[in-house]
Amino acid sequence: MGRAPCCDKANVKKGPWSPEEDAKLKSYIEQHGTGGNWIALPQKIGKCLKRCGKSCRLRWLNYLRPNIKHGGFSEEEDRIILSLYVSIGSRWSIIAAQLPGRTDNDIKNYWNTRLKKKLFGKQRKMRSQKQDSNKKEGNQTLVMPPSDVRISTYWPEPPIRPVQHAADQNEQMDSIKRLLFKYGGTNYKTNDPVLDHLPVPCMQSSQIFDESSSLISPHIELMSLNEGVMHGLDSYSKEIDESFCFNQIKLEGLEGLLGNNSIGLETGEYMRWGCDPMSSTMNPTSMGVQRFDEQFNLSGM
């Protein structure tokens, strides 16, 4: 037995909204507001709007409300999305709050369909080309990406590295999650029982804001990493690096995208999140540093 549905599914229309339905919902909300109860809204609107309250809410928030922007993400927006994704993961509503006019659904779609591919598509192309060349010429380990792939994004040119194995999308996401864990992220699940049960170092996320409180870059502060935890992370890191030989490619891509403030990664170095991850001390900058969870009301999350 599941929970009772929020509305009578049998008498509710599903699928794309018609212009008439949009007009009804929009004009009602503009005149009367939502009344603080989305579930009851369709009944209030009445005639011919046979929609679930949740569906009304979604339609309003994602499409009908004023000042919604669709499509055409700028590079600056790309950077913000990636910065925040690296910091907090797939919390699209929080990310959307930093991008006026953008909805969480839009950003989620954009990430899933395009931005992620900017990160991983190159490797996929490289792998597929490797498979092709393997078919033609036997086993080779060094693969040059085709020139059209290399100029198709604004990502910096990664060094050409051997590609060891094909990984599916889940494996790739696990890979980046492992890196986020390694380099200072938290709350990331890796589907790896060993990593997932590794003691998570005590970390506090914060972000750097300029005077107008607009986001500049993510800033992870490591509050108190003890040696044992760092040793654990370090030993796993080597293992991870060996297992995921293409990690460097991703991170160098991120470096270019996020700019020097966020990630400065050189071979064998830790990423710099505005502080030294090996240090146990806070490293507030001279700029206004705001606790991340305060900024986003995340206390208790």
Place this chain on the structure above:
DNA sequence: AAGGATGCCAACCGCCACGTG
């Protein structure tokens, strides 16, 4: 030209948090 593959995005689903009685 056809049809299969892929991209894209609006919308749905189900879970969880929170408020209220």
Place this chain on the structure above:
DNA sequence: CCACGTGGCGGTTGGCATCCT
């Protein structure tokens, strides 16, 4: 403290558009 209803969220899906072979 508990049960219930609602809001909010992230993951997923369905279907149309476009691309590719």
